[in-house]
Amino acid sequence: MAGSFYRVECPDCENEQIVFGKAATTVNCAVCGHQLAQPTGGEAILEGEVTETVEAR
Structure with a gap:
């Protein structure tokens, strides 16, 4: 696979969001x-805590 997806926890509001590891633009x-x-x-x-590496689907 060319890149991985990560579940990242926001340090401010603790929202979890999936982010591509080789993001080409800023992800908020x-x-x-x-x-x-x-x-x-x-x-x-990646600015937040990586809680999980999401498997390829």
Whole structure:
């Protein structure tokens, strides 16, 4: 697989959201707007706690 998906917990509101590990754009929390992932050209920098690696479906 070219990349993984991660379940990330927002440090501000504890909302859990699924984020692609190689995100090409900034990913913000759907509830409070806190930045969860910052693109780097490769693996994204994840701001919250990774609670789970989501399996390929």
